[in-house]
Amino acid sequence: MISVKELKAANDLIKAYEKTFKKPIKPDKNKKLFTGVDLGTAYIVLAVVDEDGTPIAGGMQFAEVVKDGLVVDYNGAMQIVKKLKAKIEKSIGAELDLAGIAYPPGTDINDCRAIKYVAEACGFRVEYTMDEPTAANNVLHIEDGAVVDIGGGTTGIAVLEKGKVISVTDEPSGGTHLSLVIAGGKGISFLEAEKFKKDRAEHKSLMPMVRPVFEKMASIVKSSIKGHKIDTVYLVGGTCCFEGVEAVMEKQLGIKVVKPDNPMLVTPLGIALGSMREGKKEELLYE
């Protein structure tokens, strides 16, 4: 399990990144910038860090252009990434060039290529590719445990041993299902349910309605980690912003569950940090 100190360091870094959405930082001209491009089922998120790993800027937009790691609306995805990139460039007064992308665990290499093409068509030089749990672990620094990423469309589970991903599962159950249940239960539209669900003040009263969905996710996690010695589960992904998900998981799994303060931003930031680290390695090679 990561220590309290390590979790605090991860939370501080995520918080610093979160702040840059509203208050981007003017980068040092002598330092290289690295962008993480996260194309998800529900959100497209960009994260920019400098060569020291300091968060510089961020941006996100709700988008239905990717389904289960597959780009289903290439032009739509491109337009959003282009817009987010231009907005960040304007706000920091610098151009973004080097970038990394991540693919959901278990996706086909061809689907991953489509994600890369979208970023490249927007003017990024995509030099770094990683799987999503590895990206998340660039922020969390877990040695042994399981990363559970509950996003919009899927729940991805990765088992880590000695800091490396050794087994992955990705099952179709995510925040979209929560919204569908809320929409049905309250007699409102899907988009209204999406908005409603993100209001923290509503989480407590919504819990009885969505608990079965979380329990289903927990049962997926349980069967995915079977046979592995896991003492801690780490929650990432936007759906884990829902208050109380950690308690439901902990009860169902019977093991410790750790949730960073803003689980939604872990993977995008981790893509940028992973790119930065790889970029540094290359520099050392060519020196």
Ligand SMILES: Nc1ncnc2c1ncn2[C@@H]1O[C@H](COP(=O)(O)OP(=O)(O)OP(=O)(O)O)[C@@H](O)[C@H]1O
């Ligand atoms: N504050 C919140 N409370 C509850 N749910 C939230 C909150 N913020 C975002 N979400 C949900 O999180 C989901 C998006 O999370 P994330 O950005 O991790 O997914 P994604 O990467 O786009 O999807 P996937 O990983 O399945 O491809 C959406 O279903 C969204 O409604």
Ligand SMILES: [Mg+2]
């Ligand atoms: Mg995701």
